[in-house]
Amino acid sequence: MNQVTTELASHFLDTGPLLCLGLSTKATGGLVIADYYDAEFLCDARVVEAVAAELARQASEQLRPGDSKMKGHRKKAAGAAKYRYKSLLESAVARPSPAPADLEQIEKALTELAKLKSPGNTSGPEKHKGEAESIHWAAGEKASLVACDNDARRVAKYKNVPSATFVEVVRRVGRRRKDVTTSALYDSLQAIAVAGIDIGERLTSPLDLT
Protein backbone atom coordinates (compact mmCIF):
# COMPACT_ATOMS: atom_id res chain seq x y z
CA MET A 1 0.00 0.00 0.00
CA ASN A 2 0.91 3.61 -0.56
CA GLN A 3 4.10 2.97 -2.48
CA VAL A 4 5.58 6.11 -3.93
CA THR A 5 4.66 5.33 -7.49
CA THR A 6 2.89 7.08 -10.29
CA GLU A 7 2.33 4.08 -12.54
CA LEU A 8 -0.72 1.89 -12.81
CA ALA A 9 -0.16 0.11 -16.16
CA SER A 10 -2.51 -2.63 -17.30
CA HIS A 11 -5.23 -3.17 -14.71
CA PHE A 12 -8.63 -4.70 -14.13
CA LEU A 13 -11.25 -2.50 -12.52
CA ASP A 14 -13.57 -4.05 -9.99
CA THR A 15 -17.11 -2.72 -9.44
CA GLY A 16 -16.12 -0.56 -6.42
CA PRO A 17 -13.70 1.74 -8.27
CA LEU A 18 -16.16 2.04 -11.14
CA LEU A 19 -18.81 3.22 -8.68
CA CYS A 20 -16.32 5.74 -7.28
CA LEU A 21 -15.52 7.00 -10.77
CA GLY A 22 -19.20 7.15 -11.65
CA LEU A 23 -20.15 9.09 -8.55
CA SER A 24 -17.25 11.49 -9.03
CA THR A 25 -18.89 12.64 -12.27
CA LYS A 26 -21.87 13.71 -10.21
CA ALA A 27 -19.77 16.07 -8.10
CA THR A 28 -21.45 19.41 -7.66
CA GLY A 29 -18.96 22.15 -8.25
CA GLY A 30 -16.15 19.85 -7.21
CA LEU A 31 -13.34 18.14 -9.03
CA VAL A 32 -14.26 15.16 -11.21
CA ILE A 33 -11.73 12.46 -10.40
CA ALA A 34 -12.95 10.46 -13.39
CA ASP A 35 -11.59 13.16 -15.73
CA TYR A 36 -8.12 12.67 -14.32
CA TYR A 37 -8.38 8.90 -14.18
CA ASP A 38 -9.50 8.81 -17.80
CA ALA A 39 -6.66 11.05 -18.93
CA GLU A 40 -4.00 9.12 -17.06
CA PHE A 41 -5.05 5.50 -16.78
CA LEU A 42 -8.16 4.59 -18.76
CA CYS A 43 -6.17 3.42 -21.77
CA ASP A 44 -4.74 0.62 -19.61
CA ALA A 45 -8.05 -0.38 -17.99
CA ARG A 46 -10.07 -3.52 -18.54
CA VAL A 47 -13.13 -5.03 -16.93
CA VAL A 48 -14.57 -8.51 -16.81
CA GLU A 49 -18.12 -9.34 -17.85
CA ALA A 50 -19.23 -10.08 -14.31
CA VAL A 51 -18.26 -6.55 -13.26
CA ALA A 52 -20.10 -5.05 -16.22
CA ALA A 53 -23.16 -7.13 -15.32
CA GLU A 54 -23.01 -6.10 -11.66
CA LEU A 55 -22.77 -2.46 -12.65
CA ALA A 56 -25.77 -2.84 -14.97
CA ARG A 57 -27.71 -4.56 -12.21
CA GLN A 58 -26.99 -1.77 -9.72
CA ALA A 59 -27.82 0.91 -12.28
CA SER A 60 -31.23 -0.58 -13.00
CA GLU A 61 -32.11 -1.47 -9.44
CA GLN A 62 -35.61 -0.39 -8.55
CA LEU A 63 -35.61 1.78 -5.47
CA ARG A 64 -38.51 1.47 -3.10
CA PRO A 65 -39.75 4.08 -0.65
CA GLY A 66 -37.80 3.58 2.55
CA ASP A 67 -34.67 2.28 0.82
CA SER A 68 -31.51 3.78 2.26
CA LYS A 69 -30.08 6.91 0.68
CA MET A 70 -26.87 4.99 0.16
CA LYS A 71 -28.67 2.64 -2.18
CA GLY A 72 -29.76 5.67 -4.17
CA HIS A 73 -26.17 6.90 -4.35
CA ARG A 74 -24.99 3.50 -5.58
CA LYS A 75 -27.63 3.44 -8.27
CA LYS A 76 -26.67 6.95 -9.34
CA ALA A 77 -22.97 6.01 -9.36
CA ALA A 78 -23.57 2.81 -11.30
CA GLY A 79 -25.69 4.62 -13.86
CA ALA A 80 -23.05 7.30 -14.35
CA ALA A 81 -20.25 4.73 -14.69
CA LYS A 82 -22.30 2.66 -17.13
CA TYR A 83 -22.78 5.71 -19.31
CA ARG A 84 -19.25 7.06 -19.06
CA TYR A 85 -17.45 3.75 -19.56
CA LYS A 86 -19.79 2.33 -22.18
CA SER A 87 -17.08 1.23 -24.59
CA LEU A 88 -14.90 -0.24 -21.84
CA LEU A 89 -17.84 -2.22 -20.50
CA GLU A 90 -18.85 -3.38 -23.97
CA SER A 91 -15.44 -4.89 -24.47
CA ALA A 92 -15.53 -6.70 -21.13
CA VAL A 93 -13.58 -9.93 -20.88
CA ALA A 94 -15.86 -12.96 -20.88
CA ARG A 95 -15.80 -15.63 -18.20
CA PRO A 96 -13.80 -18.60 -19.43
CA SER A 97 -15.90 -21.65 -20.08
CA PRO A 98 -15.55 -24.12 -18.60
CA ALA A 99 -14.26 -22.26 -15.55
CA PRO A 100 -10.65 -23.25 -14.88
CA ALA A 101 -9.74 -24.69 -11.51
CA ASP A 102 -7.77 -21.57 -10.69
CA LEU A 103 -10.86 -19.37 -11.04
CA GLU A 104 -12.94 -21.69 -8.92
CA GLN A 105 -10.24 -21.65 -6.29
CA ILE A 106 -10.29 -17.84 -6.23
CA GLU A 107 -14.08 -17.82 -5.94
CA LYS A 108 -13.90 -20.31 -3.10
CA ALA A 109 -11.29 -18.22 -1.28
CA LEU A 110 -13.41 -15.09 -1.60
CA THR A 111 -16.52 -16.92 -0.38
CA GLU A 112 -14.66 -18.30 2.61
CA LEU A 113 -13.22 -14.92 3.53
CA ALA A 114 -16.70 -13.39 3.38
CA LYS A 115 -18.05 -16.15 5.63
CA LEU A 116 -15.22 -15.62 8.06
CA LYS A 117 -16.14 -11.98 8.35
CA SER A 118 -19.87 -12.58 8.80
CA PRO A 119 -20.47 -16.18 9.82
CA GLY A 120 -24.18 -15.97 8.92
CA ASN A 121 -23.32 -15.06 5.34
CA THR A 122 -24.70 -17.72 3.02
CA SER A 123 -23.81 -16.02 -0.26
CA GLY A 124 -22.13 -18.29 -2.78
CA PRO A 125 -19.42 -17.69 -5.36
CA GLU A 126 -21.94 -15.79 -7.56
CA LYS A 127 -21.52 -12.76 -5.31
CA HIS A 128 -17.78 -12.67 -5.91
CA LYS A 129 -17.69 -13.41 -9.62
CA GLY A 130 -16.54 -9.93 -10.60
CA GLU A 131 -13.64 -9.89 -8.17
CA ALA A 132 -12.70 -13.51 -8.86
CA GLU A 133 -12.66 -13.13 -12.63
CA SER A 134 -10.74 -9.86 -12.38
CA ILE A 135 -8.06 -11.54 -10.25
CA HIS A 136 -7.99 -14.55 -12.54
CA TRP A 137 -7.45 -12.50 -15.69
CA ALA A 138 -5.05 -10.10 -14.01
CA ALA A 139 -2.93 -13.06 -12.89
CA GLY A 140 -2.90 -14.50 -16.40
CA GLU A 141 -2.09 -11.22 -18.11
CA LYS A 142 0.41 -9.93 -15.53
CA ALA A 143 -1.90 -7.02 -14.90
CA SER A 144 -2.97 -5.49 -11.60
CA LEU A 145 -6.29 -5.23 -9.80
CA VAL A 146 -7.99 -2.04 -8.72
CA ALA A 147 -10.47 -2.92 -6.01
CA CYS A 148 -11.84 -1.31 -2.87
CA ASP A 149 -12.73 -4.61 -1.26
CA ASN A 150 -10.15 -5.85 1.25
CA ASP A 151 -10.84 -9.51 0.62
CA ALA A 152 -10.38 -9.10 -3.12
CA ARG A 153 -7.03 -7.44 -2.60
CA ARG A 154 -6.07 -10.09 -0.08
CA VAL A 155 -6.76 -12.91 -2.52
CA ALA A 156 -5.05 -10.95 -5.31
CA LYS A 157 -1.92 -10.76 -3.21
CA TYR A 158 -2.09 -14.48 -2.61
CA LYS A 159 -2.18 -14.94 -6.38
CA ASN A 160 0.75 -12.53 -6.81
CA VAL A 161 -1.45 -9.95 -8.46
CA PRO A 162 -0.50 -6.39 -7.46
CA SER A 163 -3.52 -4.43 -6.29
CA ALA A 164 -4.49 -0.87 -5.51
CA THR A 165 -7.45 0.75 -3.81
CA PHE A 166 -9.29 3.62 -5.44
CA VAL A 167 -7.51 5.94 -3.01
CA GLU A 168 -4.16 4.63 -4.21
CA VAL A 169 -5.16 5.33 -7.81
CA VAL A 170 -6.04 8.87 -6.79
CA ARG A 171 -2.68 9.20 -5.00
CA ARG A 172 -1.04 8.35 -8.30
CA VAL A 173 -3.16 11.00 -10.02
CA GLY A 174 -1.95 13.52 -7.43
CA ARG A 175 1.67 12.63 -8.08
CA ARG A 176 1.32 12.77 -11.86
CA ARG A 177 -0.70 15.92 -12.23
CA LYS A 178 0.54 19.38 -11.38
CA ASP A 179 -2.84 20.92 -12.11
CA VAL A 180 -4.71 19.41 -9.21
CA THR A 181 -4.22 19.93 -5.50
CA THR A 182 -4.24 17.22 -2.88
CA SER A 183 -6.99 19.11 -1.08
CA ALA A 184 -9.23 19.03 -4.13
CA LEU A 185 -8.62 15.31 -4.61
CA TYR A 186 -9.29 14.70 -0.92
CA ASP A 187 -12.55 16.66 -1.03
CA SER A 188 -13.75 14.64 -4.00
CA LEU A 189 -12.83 11.34 -2.36
CA GLN A 190 -14.62 12.30 0.83
CA ALA A 191 -17.73 13.23 -1.13
CA ILE A 192 -17.76 9.68 -2.47
CA ALA A 193 -17.12 8.13 0.96
CA VAL A 194 -19.84 10.22 2.59
CA ALA A 195 -22.25 8.88 -0.01
CA GLY A 196 -21.55 5.42 1.41
CA ILE A 197 -19.36 4.13 -1.40
CA ASP A 198 -16.20 2.35 -0.29
CA ILE A 199 -13.08 4.15 -1.52
CA GLY A 200 -10.86 1.40 -0.12
CA GLU A 201 -9.09 3.31 2.59
CA ARG A 202 -9.84 5.56 5.53
CA LEU A 203 -8.96 9.19 4.91
CA THR A 204 -9.42 12.00 7.37
CA SER A 205 -7.27 14.78 5.96
CA PRO A 206 -5.59 15.74 2.68
CA LEU A 207 -2.38 14.75 4.47
CA ASP A 208 -3.46 11.11 4.22
CA LEU A 209 -2.97 11.33 0.46
CA THR A 210 0.80 11.82 0.87
Add this chain to the structure above:
Amino acid sequence: MNTKRPFVLIIDDDAGQEAFALSLGQLGVEALHTLPDDIKAVDLARADLVLVDEFITDWNARETVKDQPGLFVRDGIALSGVLRAGLEGRGPSMEVRPSPSKAAIVLRTGHLDFLAAGTPTFMRPMAVAGRHDLEWVAEKQSTPAASFAALATAAASLPETWDPSAPTAQLQWLQLADTAWRDRALSQIEQCRPPWSALAATSAGRQWLAWFLQKILPFPTFLIDDLRAAAFLGLTQEGLQALMDGSSGIAQDLAACLYIGQLSEFAGRRWWRAGIASLRQEVLAEMNDGDSVDIASRLTKLHGADLAILAVSNPVFPIDGDYRTITEAVEIEDAVRLQPDGWPIFADTPWLAVSELKNEPELAKLVVLQDRLNFDSDESSDD
Protein backbone atom coordinates in the same frame (compact mmCIF):
# COMPACT_ATOMS: atom_id res chain seq x y z
CA MET B 1 26.23 25.19 23.88
CA ASN B 2 23.87 27.92 25.01
CA THR B 3 23.04 27.35 28.67
CA LYS B 4 21.14 30.59 29.16
CA ARG B 5 17.74 29.98 30.70
CA PRO B 6 14.78 31.28 28.68
CA PHE B 7 13.48 34.50 30.13
CA VAL B 8 9.79 35.28 30.73
CA LEU B 9 8.63 38.83 31.34
CA ILE B 10 5.24 38.98 33.08
CA ILE B 11 3.38 42.27 32.75
CA ASP B 12 0.45 42.41 35.10
CA ASP B 13 -1.06 44.92 37.50
CA ASP B 14 -1.66 42.15 40.03
CA ALA B 15 1.14 42.09 42.61
CA GLY B 16 0.23 38.48 43.31
CA GLN B 17 1.88 37.49 40.05
CA GLU B 18 5.21 37.38 41.90
CA ALA B 19 4.21 33.91 43.03
CA PHE B 20 3.55 32.92 39.44
CA ALA B 21 7.00 34.18 38.49
CA LEU B 22 8.50 32.06 41.25
CA SER B 23 6.63 28.97 40.06
CA LEU B 24 7.99 29.53 36.54
CA GLY B 25 11.45 29.82 38.02
CA GLN B 26 11.12 26.27 39.28
CA LEU B 27 10.42 25.05 35.76
CA GLY B 28 13.78 25.84 34.24
CA VAL B 29 13.08 29.37 33.04
CA GLU B 30 13.88 32.75 34.50
CA ALA B 31 10.83 34.91 35.15
CA LEU B 32 10.28 38.48 36.23
CA HIS B 33 6.98 40.09 37.15
CA THR B 34 6.67 43.78 36.47
CA LEU B 35 3.95 46.41 36.63
CA PRO B 36 3.27 48.20 33.33
CA ASP B 37 4.90 51.42 34.57
CA ASP B 38 8.05 49.58 35.52
CA ILE B 39 8.83 47.77 32.26
CA LYS B 40 12.51 48.20 31.48
CA ALA B 41 13.89 48.18 27.95
CA VAL B 42 16.69 45.86 29.01
CA ASP B 43 14.20 43.29 30.31
CA LEU B 44 12.08 43.54 27.20
CA ALA B 45 15.11 43.11 24.98
CA ARG B 46 16.17 39.88 26.64
CA ALA B 47 12.67 38.37 26.89
CA ASP B 48 11.93 35.13 25.06
CA LEU B 49 8.31 35.27 26.16
CA VAL B 50 6.30 38.30 27.18
CA LEU B 51 3.11 37.53 29.09
CA VAL B 52 0.69 40.43 29.04
CA ASP B 53 -2.41 40.75 31.16
CA GLU B 54 -5.45 41.95 29.19
CA PHE B 55 -7.35 44.17 31.60
CA ILE B 56 -4.85 46.37 33.37
CA THR B 57 -6.90 48.53 35.70
CA ASP B 58 -4.26 49.53 38.23
CA TRP B 59 -1.99 51.72 36.08
CA ASN B 60 -1.55 55.19 37.53
CA ALA B 61 0.72 56.76 34.90
CA ARG B 62 -1.74 55.84 32.18
CA GLU B 63 -4.48 57.81 33.92
CA THR B 64 -2.53 61.01 33.34
CA VAL B 65 -2.96 60.65 29.56
CA LYS B 66 -6.49 59.36 29.50
CA ASP B 67 -7.65 62.33 27.41
CA GLN B 68 -4.97 61.63 24.78
CA PRO B 69 -6.16 58.58 22.81
CA GLY B 70 -2.87 58.34 20.95
CA LEU B 71 -1.03 57.78 24.20
CA PHE B 72 -3.69 56.03 26.25
CA VAL B 73 -2.92 52.31 26.11
CA ARG B 74 -6.34 50.89 26.73
CA ASP B 75 -5.60 47.22 27.36
CA GLY B 76 -3.14 44.36 27.14
CA ILE B 77 -3.71 43.90 23.41
CA ALA B 78 -2.82 47.55 22.79
CA LEU B 79 0.19 47.23 25.07
CA SER B 80 1.29 44.15 23.14
CA GLY B 81 1.39 46.22 19.96
CA VAL B 82 3.54 48.84 21.67
CA LEU B 83 5.86 46.17 23.07
CA ARG B 84 6.14 44.47 19.68
CA ALA B 85 7.35 47.76 18.17
CA GLY B 86 9.80 48.01 21.03
CA LEU B 87 11.04 44.45 20.58
CA GLU B 88 11.62 45.03 16.88
CA GLY B 89 13.06 48.50 17.37
CA ARG B 90 10.56 50.09 15.03
CA GLY B 91 10.31 53.88 14.86
CA PRO B 92 10.08 56.55 15.81
CA SER B 93 11.53 57.39 12.38
CA MET B 94 12.79 55.56 9.31
CA GLU B 95 16.32 56.31 10.39
CA VAL B 96 16.05 53.53 12.92
CA ARG B 97 16.24 50.22 11.11
CA PRO B 98 13.99 47.60 12.76
CA SER B 99 15.31 44.13 13.42
CA PRO B 100 12.99 41.19 13.90
CA SER B 101 12.74 39.63 17.33
CA LYS B 102 11.79 36.05 17.99
CA ALA B 103 10.30 36.87 21.38
CA ALA B 104 6.75 35.58 21.67
CA ILE B 105 3.99 37.74 23.06
CA VAL B 106 1.17 35.90 24.76
CA LEU B 107 -1.94 37.49 26.15
CA ARG B 108 -2.72 35.93 29.49
CA THR B 109 -6.26 36.66 30.49
CA GLY B 110 -9.04 35.45 32.69
CA HIS B 111 -11.61 36.86 30.31
CA LEU B 112 -11.21 35.04 27.03
CA ASP B 113 -14.96 34.46 26.87
CA PHE B 114 -15.43 38.24 26.95
CA LEU B 115 -12.69 38.99 24.44
CA ALA B 116 -13.89 36.37 22.00
CA ALA B 117 -17.60 36.62 22.62
CA GLY B 118 -19.54 34.95 19.82
CA THR B 119 -16.60 32.75 18.81
CA PRO B 120 -16.96 29.00 19.48
CA THR B 121 -15.00 28.12 22.63
CA PHE B 122 -12.47 25.87 20.91
CA MET B 123 -11.52 28.55 18.40
CA ARG B 124 -11.13 31.42 20.88
CA PRO B 125 -7.36 31.39 21.54
CA MET B 126 -6.58 31.01 17.84
CA ALA B 127 -9.14 33.64 16.82
CA VAL B 128 -7.93 36.29 19.27
CA ALA B 129 -4.25 35.56 18.73
CA GLY B 130 -4.61 35.70 14.94
CA ARG B 131 -6.67 38.86 15.03
CA HIS B 132 -4.15 40.77 17.17
CA ASP B 133 -0.76 39.49 15.99
CA LEU B 134 -0.12 37.58 19.18
CA GLU B 135 1.59 34.22 19.29
CA TRP B 136 -0.99 32.81 21.66
CA VAL B 137 -3.74 33.70 24.07
CA ALA B 138 -3.89 31.75 27.31
CA GLU B 139 -6.52 31.39 29.99
CA LYS B 140 -5.04 32.66 33.23
CA GLN B 141 -6.72 30.17 35.51
CA SER B 142 -6.55 27.00 33.48
CA THR B 143 -3.17 27.20 31.76
CA PRO B 144 -0.49 25.48 33.84
CA ALA B 145 2.79 27.26 34.47
CA ALA B 146 4.56 24.42 32.66
CA SER B 147 2.87 25.47 29.41
CA PHE B 148 4.37 28.95 29.70
CA ALA B 149 7.77 27.50 30.47
CA ALA B 150 7.45 25.32 27.38
CA LEU B 151 6.45 28.35 25.31
CA ALA B 152 9.48 30.30 26.49
CA THR B 153 11.79 27.39 25.70
CA ALA B 154 10.20 26.92 22.27
CA ALA B 155 10.61 30.62 21.43
CA ALA B 156 14.20 30.65 22.69
CA SER B 157 14.97 27.58 20.56
CA LEU B 158 13.69 29.00 17.29
CA PRO B 159 16.19 28.46 14.49
CA GLU B 160 18.37 31.31 13.30
CA THR B 161 18.25 30.43 9.62
CA TRP B 162 15.19 29.86 7.48
CA ASP B 163 15.73 27.99 4.25
CA PRO B 164 12.97 25.55 3.27
CA SER B 165 15.38 23.60 1.07
CA ALA B 166 17.56 22.86 4.10
CA PRO B 167 15.26 22.94 7.12
CA THR B 168 17.64 21.03 9.40
CA ALA B 169 17.16 23.31 12.39
CA GLN B 170 13.39 23.34 11.95
CA LEU B 171 13.25 19.56 11.90
CA GLN B 172 15.45 19.52 14.99
CA TRP B 173 13.03 21.93 16.64
CA LEU B 174 10.31 19.38 15.85
CA GLN B 175 12.66 16.50 16.77
CA LEU B 176 11.77 14.64 13.60
CA ALA B 177 14.03 11.62 13.85
CA ASP B 178 15.60 9.70 11.00
CA THR B 179 12.86 7.11 10.67
CA ALA B 180 11.49 5.16 7.72
CA TRP B 181 8.54 7.55 7.59
CA ARG B 182 10.57 10.78 7.83
CA ASP B 183 10.05 11.74 4.18
CA ARG B 184 6.34 11.23 4.50
CA ALA B 185 6.28 13.39 7.63
CA LEU B 186 8.27 16.06 5.85
CA SER B 187 5.84 16.00 2.97
CA GLN B 188 2.93 16.36 5.41
CA ILE B 189 4.64 19.28 7.14
CA GLU B 190 5.00 20.96 3.76
CA GLN B 191 1.33 20.38 3.02
CA CYS B 192 0.53 22.30 6.19
CA ARG B 193 2.13 25.35 4.60
CA PRO B 194 4.75 26.25 7.21
CA PRO B 195 5.98 29.84 7.00
CA TRP B 196 9.57 28.71 6.72
CA SER B 197 11.00 31.03 4.15
CA ALA B 198 10.50 34.77 3.83
CA LEU B 199 7.81 35.09 6.49
CA ALA B 200 9.79 33.19 9.07
CA ALA B 201 13.09 34.83 8.20
CA THR B 202 11.70 38.35 8.42
CA SER B 203 10.01 37.62 11.71
CA ALA B 204 12.99 35.78 13.24
CA GLY B 205 10.86 32.65 13.30
CA ARG B 206 7.97 34.22 15.21
CA GLN B 207 5.58 33.37 12.33
CA TRP B 208 6.66 29.74 12.54
CA LEU B 209 5.84 29.66 16.25
CA ALA B 210 2.46 31.31 15.67
CA TRP B 211 1.71 28.82 12.87
CA PHE B 212 2.65 25.89 15.09
CA LEU B 213 0.60 27.14 18.02
CA GLN B 214 -2.43 28.35 16.12
CA LYS B 215 -2.69 26.07 13.07
CA ILE B 216 -0.93 22.83 13.96
CA LEU B 217 -1.25 21.88 17.61
CA PRO B 218 -4.96 22.62 18.07
CA PHE B 219 -6.02 20.64 14.99
CA PRO B 220 -5.36 17.13 13.65
CA THR B 221 -2.58 17.88 11.18
CA PHE B 222 0.84 16.28 10.70
CA LEU B 223 0.57 15.79 14.45
CA ILE B 224 -2.49 14.02 15.80
CA ASP B 225 -3.90 13.43 19.27
CA ASP B 226 -4.55 10.13 21.02
CA LEU B 227 -8.09 9.91 19.72
CA ARG B 228 -7.06 10.08 16.08
CA ALA B 229 -3.94 7.97 16.51
CA ALA B 230 -6.05 5.27 18.14
CA ALA B 231 -8.63 5.45 15.33
CA PHE B 232 -5.88 4.95 12.74
CA LEU B 233 -5.16 1.67 14.49
CA GLY B 234 -8.80 0.66 14.98
CA LEU B 235 -8.57 1.23 18.74
CA THR B 236 -10.12 3.47 21.37
CA GLN B 237 -7.92 5.85 23.34
CA GLU B 238 -7.86 3.32 26.18
CA GLY B 239 -6.76 0.65 23.74
CA LEU B 240 -3.96 2.87 22.50
CA GLN B 241 -2.78 3.56 26.05
CA ALA B 242 -2.83 -0.14 26.90
CA LEU B 243 -0.80 -0.88 23.77
CA MET B 244 1.62 1.87 24.71
CA ASP B 245 1.95 0.52 28.26
CA GLY B 246 2.77 -2.97 27.00
CA SER B 247 6.23 -4.36 26.47
CA SER B 248 5.69 -5.86 23.02
CA GLY B 249 7.72 -4.87 19.98
CA ILE B 250 4.70 -3.04 18.66
CA ALA B 251 4.71 -0.85 21.80
CA GLN B 252 8.25 0.19 20.91
CA ASP B 253 7.25 0.90 17.32
CA LEU B 254 4.38 2.98 18.64
CA ALA B 255 6.65 4.90 21.02
CA ALA B 256 8.81 5.89 18.05
CA CYS B 257 5.78 7.71 16.61
CA LEU B 258 5.37 9.94 19.66
CA TYR B 259 6.01 13.63 19.06
CA ILE B 260 8.72 14.77 21.46
CA GLY B 261 9.66 18.06 19.85
CA GLN B 262 9.06 21.59 21.16
CA LEU B 263 5.70 22.12 22.89
CA SER B 264 5.05 18.38 22.88
CA GLU B 265 2.88 18.63 25.99
CA PHE B 266 1.36 22.03 25.31
CA ALA B 267 -1.96 20.74 24.01
CA GLY B 268 -1.74 17.16 25.25
CA ARG B 269 0.14 14.22 23.82
CA ARG B 270 0.68 14.27 20.07
CA TRP B 271 1.78 11.64 17.53
CA TRP B 272 3.41 11.90 14.14
CA ARG B 273 0.63 11.18 11.68
CA ALA B 274 3.12 9.74 9.21
CA GLY B 275 4.47 7.40 11.89
CA ILE B 276 1.08 6.09 12.92
CA ALA B 277 -0.01 5.72 9.28
CA SER B 278 3.17 3.77 8.54
CA LEU B 279 2.62 1.55 11.55
CA ARG B 280 -0.90 0.84 10.31
CA GLN B 281 0.48 0.11 6.86
CA GLU B 282 3.06 -2.31 8.23
CA VAL B 283 0.45 -4.18 10.23
CA LEU B 284 -1.79 -4.35 7.15
CA ALA B 285 1.05 -5.62 5.01
CA GLU B 286 1.92 -8.31 7.55
CA MET B 287 -1.64 -9.58 7.59
CA ASN B 288 -2.11 -9.28 3.84
CA ASP B 289 -4.51 -6.33 3.91
CA GLY B 290 -7.66 -5.77 5.89
CA ASP B 291 -9.75 -3.09 7.56
CA SER B 292 -9.68 -1.26 10.89
CA VAL B 293 -11.18 -4.19 12.77
CA ASP B 294 -8.56 -6.53 11.30
CA ILE B 295 -5.78 -4.14 12.33
CA ALA B 296 -7.10 -3.94 15.88
CA SER B 297 -7.34 -7.74 16.07
CA ARG B 298 -3.79 -8.07 14.83
CA LEU B 299 -2.54 -5.49 17.34
CA THR B 300 -4.34 -7.35 20.11
CA LYS B 301 -2.45 -10.49 19.12
CA LEU B 302 0.87 -8.66 19.04
CA HIS B 303 0.12 -7.01 22.38
CA GLY B 304 -0.76 -10.34 23.95
CA ALA B 305 -3.89 -9.17 25.77
CA ASP B 306 -7.25 -7.66 24.92
CA LEU B 307 -7.26 -4.10 23.64
CA ALA B 308 -10.30 -1.83 23.52
CA ILE B 309 -11.34 -1.89 19.87
CA LEU B 310 -13.11 1.05 18.24
CA ALA B 311 -15.44 -1.20 16.21
CA VAL B 312 -16.34 1.51 13.70
CA SER B 313 -15.16 0.54 10.25
CA ASN B 314 -14.65 4.02 8.81
CA PRO B 315 -14.60 6.31 11.84
CA VAL B 316 -14.89 10.07 11.74
CA PHE B 317 -15.16 12.42 14.71
CA PRO B 318 -17.89 15.04 14.84
CA ILE B 319 -17.57 18.39 16.59
CA ASP B 320 -20.07 20.07 18.90
CA GLY B 321 -21.43 23.60 18.80
CA ASP B 322 -18.24 24.86 20.47
CA TYR B 323 -16.18 23.11 17.77
CA ARG B 324 -14.82 20.68 20.33
CA THR B 325 -14.25 17.15 19.12
CA ILE B 326 -16.82 14.64 20.27
CA THR B 327 -14.84 11.57 21.22
CA GLU B 328 -17.47 9.12 20.05
CA ALA B 329 -16.73 8.09 16.47
CA VAL B 330 -19.44 7.73 13.84
CA GLU B 331 -19.36 5.93 10.51
CA ILE B 332 -18.46 8.25 7.65
CA GLU B 333 -21.71 7.63 5.81
CA ASP B 334 -23.62 8.74 8.90
CA ALA B 335 -21.89 12.13 8.94
CA VAL B 336 -21.51 15.23 6.82
CA ARG B 337 -18.49 17.47 6.36
CA LEU B 338 -18.33 20.92 7.90
CA GLN B 339 -16.47 24.02 6.84
CA PRO B 340 -16.09 26.23 9.91
CA ASP B 341 -14.32 29.59 9.77
CA GLY B 342 -10.67 29.37 10.72
CA TRP B 343 -10.38 25.59 10.40
CA PRO B 344 -7.20 24.87 8.42
CA ILE B 345 -7.84 23.28 5.06
CA PHE B 346 -5.03 20.77 5.65
CA ALA B 347 -6.43 19.55 8.98
CA ASP B 348 -8.78 16.61 9.43
CA THR B 349 -12.25 17.47 8.27
CA PRO B 350 -14.62 18.37 11.08
CA TRP B 351 -17.87 16.37 10.91
CA LEU B 352 -21.44 16.55 12.06
CA ALA B 353 -23.46 13.40 12.61
CA VAL B 354 -26.44 13.32 10.28
CA SER B 355 -28.60 12.56 13.31
CA GLU B 356 -27.57 15.95 14.78
CA LEU B 357 -28.42 18.07 11.75
CA LYS B 358 -31.66 19.24 13.33
CA ASN B 359 -30.24 19.63 16.85
CA GLU B 360 -27.30 21.75 15.74
CA PRO B 361 -28.75 24.39 13.41
CA GLU B 362 -25.64 26.59 13.58
CA LEU B 363 -23.35 23.73 12.59
CA ALA B 364 -25.83 22.59 9.95
CA LYS B 365 -25.24 25.92 8.21
CA LEU B 366 -21.58 24.93 7.81
CA VAL B 367 -22.18 21.65 5.95
CA VAL B 368 -20.20 21.64 2.71
CA LEU B 369 -22.28 22.18 -0.39
CA GLN B 370 -21.84 18.70 -1.84
CA ASP B 371 -23.00 16.97 1.32
CA ARG B 372 -25.87 19.39 1.76
CA LEU B 373 -27.10 18.53 -1.71
CA ASN B 374 -26.62 14.82 -1.06
CA PHE B 375 -28.80 14.89 1.96
CA ASP B 376 -31.39 17.33 0.66
CA SER B 377 -31.92 15.85 -2.75
CA ASP B 378 -34.24 13.19 -3.96
CA GLU B 379 -32.01 10.14 -4.15
CA SER B 380 -33.49 8.63 -7.28
CA SER B 381 -31.05 8.11 -10.12
CA ASP B 382 -31.15 10.61 -12.93
CA ASP B 383 -29.53 8.33 -15.46
